Amino acid sequence: MNVYEDRLARIRREMQRREIDAMYLMMSGDLQYLTGVERQPHNPTDDDKHGDELYGAFLTPEMGPVFVVPRMGASDYVREQTRGSHWIEDIVVIDDGDRPESVASMALERMDFPARLAVSDRMWARALFRLREADPGLQLCNAARILTPMRAVKDQKETQIMREAGRITDAAFSAVLKRIRLGMTEYDIGREIEHQLVLHGGSGVSFHTTVSICGAEPAVDGETVPVQPGSVIAFDFGVVYRGYVSDFGRTVFVGNMTETGRRYHDAVMEAQATAIRAMRPGEITAAELNQKARDVLDAYGWGEYFTHRLGHGIGIDVHEPPFLYQLDDTVLQEGMCFTVEPSIRTSDGLCVRVEDVVQVTPDGGEPFTNFSRDYLVI
Amino acid sequence: MNVYEDRLARIRREMQRREIDAMYLMMSGDLQYLTGVERQPHNPTDDDKHGDELYGAFLTPEMGPVFVVPRMGASDYVREQTRGSHWIEDIVVIDDGDRPESVASMALERMDFPARLAVSDRMWARALFRLREADPGLQLCNAARILTPMRAVKDQKETQIMREAGRITDAAFSAVLKRIRLGMTEYDIGREIEHQLVLHGGSGVSFHTTVSICGAEPAVDGETVPVQPGSVIAFDFGVVYRGYVSDFGRTVFVGNMTETGRRYHDAVMEAQATAIRAMRPGEITAAELNQKARDVLDAYGWGEYFTHRLGHGIGIDVHEPPFLYQLDDTVLQEGMCFTVEPSIRTSDGLCVRVEDVVQVTPDGGEPFTNFSRDYLVI
Numbered sequence: 001m002n003v004y005e006d007r008l009a010r011i012r013r014e015m016q017r018r019e020i021d022a023m024y025l026m027m028s029g030d031l032q033y034l035t036g037v038e039r040q041p042h043n044p045t046d047d048d049k050h051g052d053e054l055y056g057a058f059l060t061p062e063m064g065p066v067f068v069v070p071r072m073g074a075s076d077y078v079r080e081q082t083r084g085s086h087w088i089e090d091i092v093v094i095d096d097g098d099r100p101e102s103v104a105s106m107a108l109e110r111m112d113f114p115a116r117l118a119v120s121d122r123m124w125a126r127a128l129f130r131l132r133e134a135d136p137g138l139q140l141c142n143a144a145r146i147l148t149p150m151r152a153v154k155d156q157k158e159t160q161i162m163r164e165a166g167r168i169t170d171a172a173f174s175a176v177l178k179r180i181r182l183g184m185t186e187y188d189i190g191r192e193i194e195h196q197l198v199l200h201g202g203s204g205v206s207f208h209t210t211v212s213i214c215g216a217e218p219a220v221d222g223e224t225v226p227v228q229p230g231s232v233i234a235f236d237f238g239v240v241y242r243g244y245v246s247d248f249g250r251t252v253f254v255g256n257m258t259e260t261g262r263r264y265h266d267a268v269m270e271a272q273a274t275a276i277r278a279m280r281p282g283e284i285t286a287a288e289l290n291q292k293a294r295d296v297l298d299a300y301g302w303g304e305y306f307t308h309r310l311g312h313g314i315g316i317d318v319h320e321p322p323f324l325y326q327l328d329d330t331v332l333q334e335g336m337c338f339t340v341e342p343s344i345r346t347s348d349g350l351c352v353r354v355e356d357v358v359q360v361t362p363d364g365g366e367p368f369t370n371f372s373r374d375y376l377v378i
Numbered sequence: 379m380n381v382y383e384d385r386l387a388r389i390r391r392e393m394q395r396r397e398i399d400a401m402y403l404m405m406s407g408d409l410q411y412l413t414g415v416e417r418q419p420h421n422p423t424d425d426d427k428h429g430d431e432l433y434g435a436f437l438t439p440e441m442g443p444v445f446v447v448p449r450m451g452a453s454d455y456v457r458e459q460t461r462g463s464h465w466i467e468d469i470v471v472i473d474d475g476d477r478p479e480s481v482a483s484m485a486l487e488r489m490d491f492p493a494r495l496a497v498s499d500r501m502w503a504r505a506l507f508r509l510r511e512a513d514p515g516l517q518l519c520n521a522a523r524i525l526t527p528m529r530a531v532k533d534q535k536e537t538q539i540m541r542e543a544g545r546i547t548d549a550a551f552s553a554v555l556k557r558i559r560l561g562m563t564e565y566d567i568g569r570e571i572e573h574q575l576v577l578h579g580g581s582g583v584s585f586h587t588t589v590s591i592c593g594a595e596p597a598v599d600g601e602t603v604p605v606q607p608g609s610v611i612a613f614d615f616g617v618v619y620r621g622y623v624s625d626f627g628r629t630v631f632v633g634n635m636t637e638t639g640r641r642y643h644d645a646v647m648e649a650q651a652t653a654i655r656a657m658r659p660g661e662i663t664a665a666e667l668n669q670k671a672r673d674v675l676d677a678y679g680w681g682e683y684f685t686h687r688l689g690h691g692i693g694i695d696v697h698e699p700p701f702l703y704q705l706d707d708t709v710l711q712e713g714m715c716f717t718v719e720p721s722i723r724t725s726d727g728l729c730v731r732v733e734d735v736v737q738v739t740p741d742g743g744e745p746f747t748n749f750s751r752d753y754l755v756i
Contacts, residue, residue: 029424043585044419045623046407046500046695050687050703072686096687096703122424123503129520142507191573198565207421245423308450309428309474317424325428325474 003157004036005087007150012061014146021114023143024107024131026056026123029316030147035065035088037081038243040074041204049073051094053127054103056120060111067091068107104134118143148321152313153335158244159359162315162337165202165241166357166368169248172196172239173371177252180233180378186211186224189233197239206238206245206318214351215253215261229255234343234351238318245318247339248369249355252376262375264302264344264352269373271296271342272354275310279332279340279358279365286328286338293342305344312339314357336360337368381535382414383465385528390439392524399492401521402485402509404434404501407694408525413443413466415459416621418452419582427451429472431505432481434498438489444468446485482508486516496521526699530691531713536622537737540693540715543580543619544735544746547626550574550617551749555630558611558756564589564602567611575617584616584623584696592729593631593639607633612721612729616696623696625717626747627733630754640753642680642722642730647751649674649720650732653688657710657718657736657743664706664716671720683722690717692735714738715746 001009011034015023025031027039035057049055051070059065066089069078075093082088094103108114113135119128121144132138154162175196180189190209197205213225215232227233231254238247253261275293278284284292290310297303309325312318314337322330324338341355354373358365379387389412393401403409405417413435427433429448437443444467447456453471460466472481486492491513497506499522510516532540553574558567568587575583591603593610605611609632616625631639653671656662662670668688675681687703690696692715700708702716719733732751736743 041422041586042420042424043696044582045584045618046420046697047585048690048695048697048699048701050701050705097705099705119503121502121504124499125497125501125503125506125518126499126520126522128503128506129518140503140507142504144504187576195569204422206423207425208419240423312426317426318421319424319426321426323426323428327428327475327477 002087003155004034004085007034008059008065008087010150011146015118016061018146019116020118020141021116022058022060022111023118024056024058024120024123025143026120026127028056028120028122029151029320030120030143031057032243032316033147033151036085037067037078040077041240050096051098051100051103053124053130054094054100054107058107058111060114063110064089066110068094068103070094071096100130101133104130108134108138115139116141118146120144151315151320152322152330153333154315154337154359155335158315159335161242161244162246162357163368165239165244165246166370168197168200168202168239168241169246170369170371172200172202173235173248173250175200177376177378180227180252182228183226185226186213193235193237197237202239202241204240206240206247210236212351214349227254232261232350234353236353236355243316245314245316246357246369247314247318247355248357248371249341249343249353250371250376251352251354252378254378257375257377261350261352264346264350265375267297267300267302268342268344268352268354271306272340272356272373275340275342276358276365276367279338279360281332281334281360281362284332286322286324286330286332287326289332290324290326293340297342297344302344302346305346306342307345311341313337314339332360334360334362340365380465381533382412382463385412386437386443386465388528389524393496394439396524397494398496398519399494400436400438400489401496402434402436402498402501403521404498404505406434406498406500407529407698408498408521409435410621410694411525411529414463415445415456415466418455419618428474429476429478429481431502431508432472432478432485436485436489438492441488442467444470444488446470446472446481448472449474478508479511482512486512493517494519496524498522529693529698530700530708531711532693532715532737533713536693537713539620539622540624540735541746543617543622543624544748546575546578546580546617546619547624547747548749550578550580551613551626551628553578555754555756558605558630560606561604563604564591571613571615575615580617580619582618584618584625588614590729592727605632610639610728612731614731614733621694623692623694624735624747625692625696625733626735626749627719627721627731628749628754629730629732630756632756635753635755639728639730642724642728643753645675645678645680646720646722646730646732649684650718650734650751653718653720654736654743654745657716657738658740659710659712659738662710664700664702664708664710665704667710668702668704671718675720675722680722680724683724684720685723689719691715692717710738712738712740718743
């Protein structure tokens with residue numbers, strides 16, 4: 001039994017336990033997790049091909065997954081992705097002439113008219129309306145309740161891929177630092193990062209690369225400030241590698257480092273190190289871990305500069321549950337992966353960022369990116 | 379009354395006419411159209427901040443729009459975007475400690491407990507579940523039915539911005555052609571396109587840039603083939619400029635052009651020109667226009683190489699209704715904008731692409747990109 005057969009068997013047992021008759025997932029991290037078929041990266045603005053609202057796959061405890069795929073721009077891709085995947089039952093292609101209401105009816109019929117259907121967390125309203133028009137009595141629920149806990153714990157193969165994504169990220173960052181020159185803008189540096197991530201083996205970025213140059217003169221007329229002596233450059237970027245992602249942050253000081261900068265830097269790194277040490281299975285919740293890092297910065301009197309959650313789950317998607325914040329009482333389990341990013345923005349406009357993807361292990365957290373956390377002065 | 383007040387007044391009249399009590403839109407092209415608040419570009423993989431499923435705005439015929447905005451990564455952005463926008467009633471910030479179910483209840487209460495709520499076409503299932511948990515009797519319908527016909531017809535200001543997006547696209551393409559050298563890969567050229575689009579004033583790409591090098595030796599081991607004498611390069615890319623987009627295609631022949639290439643090229647350009655001439659208001663439907671271009675290629679015996687729809691509506695999003703294909707019987711109206719792209723991929727592996735955004739006018743279609751449609755040989 002390979003990894004996808006195993007995951008499909010687990011999801012089917014869980015469906016039966018919860019009296020869910022069928023599941024319809026859009027192209028998503030969930031579907032990649034279950035079948036190995038990667039979603040194509042989102043475009044910056046909305047695209048919409050005929051049948052897109054039903055683009056995905058359905059399954060029941062007895063049958064499927066059956067993929068439903070728009071002809072245009074998707075069917076060749078899915079056929080390529082599913083080649084040799086004997087755990088996939090069928091691919092139904094939606095032609096430009098097919099009415100979406102008929103496609104919805106076909107799907108419900110092949111699912112043997114489920115009473116209770118679990119759908120993707122982000123399934124489009126349009127898709128739900130189509131399905132409810134085809135069967136007005138259909139009860140819908142969120143498939144994430146089953147899939148989220150499964151995806152949160154990364155197995156050995158996933159861990160290996162995510163470690164490699166981390167290695168690519170470290171290597172790309174190292175190459176970028178060697179290429180930063182006075183006068184470069186945030187845009188120039190961002191472009192270099194994205195290029196180095198691809199050169200080092202990534203297939204693209206996991207989210208929009210953010211480079212913030214602060215600590216020197218303020219922006220004029222919305223123009224970004226170029227690198228100059230005294231600049232502080234905060235990085236936040238990540239790569240996609242074999243369907244898994246990284247998310248990484250560091251802070252680089254140009255020319256010299258002020259005493260204040262050094263103190264902020266020390267505090268942020270101490271907060272991160274404290275959190276990483278505490279990432280042991282069964283011993284701490286997501287909310288408690290968040291509080292632990294916050295306590296460190298509070299002790300310095302800088303808690304108010306740390307304005308966001310400590311981190312987020314990560315894997316196929318850049319943000320996945322669980323989340324390291326006060327409302328999430330998930331107990332950390334071995335194999336879970338989180339970003340740990342107690343970054344601050346101070347009242348005098350300095351950003352100190354650090355971020356690494358860290359896995360929960362019995363010996364405490366194991367970071368997948370290992371670029372130096374010491375002072376980085378270029 | 380400015381453009382947003384006017385659009386909000388129109389949408390409210392339409393809601394009353396259709397007995398829709400309230401509307402909840404996610405951050406989307408629809409919400410930009412109604413309020414001027416631009417959605418941030420989608421990330422390639424899913425991101426998820428606390429409260430993201432309710433990130434958007436709601437309104438009724440009597441009140442709103444009220445924005446609902448996650449604190450993290452969104453509230454500063456929306457405050458900046460809404461500065462001076464007196465047609466926006468309020469901004470409610472979702473803090474990390476706020477329970478989403480309370481936010482959903484707050485929203486329904488402020489909407490005065492609607493019986494019938496219109497939601498975004500792509501509203502997340504998770505958001506709909508939240509709203510239905512807060513009010514199990516809530517009736518939901520698709521807001522696209524009202525918004526789609528409004529957005530399809532571009533007013534003078536939108537037309538001006540889209541013309542400028544076209545001008546940027548033409549200028550960037552011209553700069554790219556001067557920089558193509560033997561040995562460049564699809565990736566190299568794509569990177570140059572994206573750079574030139576930004577240098578010429580764009581804020582980013584509207585969809586993933588596609589460069590296909592065909593006509594020369596086939597790819598080995600999944601490596602892309604670099605440009606060589608005899609290559610045929612098909613381009614498909616677009617820019618975002620002030621919240622509106624372009625979508626553009628051409629075909630470039632490297633070194634020389636075969637007689638066969640010339641004949642395919644002529645046929646594709648004739649199909650496009652025929653369609654553009656026919657784009658007069660009130661005289662033709664989307665489906666008929668699609669057929670008109672198809673007839674030209676059919677007459678050459680190459681209809682089977684033209685495997686997708688003739689084009690799609692375009693504006694804030696790269697694909698918007700109406701769509702130029704057999705199931706869409708929308709009658710073309712003055713001000714509507716479509717891509718016209720009767721591109722072919724022949725059985726011998728040659729791609730001939732052409733694509734321009736074209737507006738419907740009483741004198742026939744007016745293209746917003748005007749780069750030469752003659753043979754392009756470099």
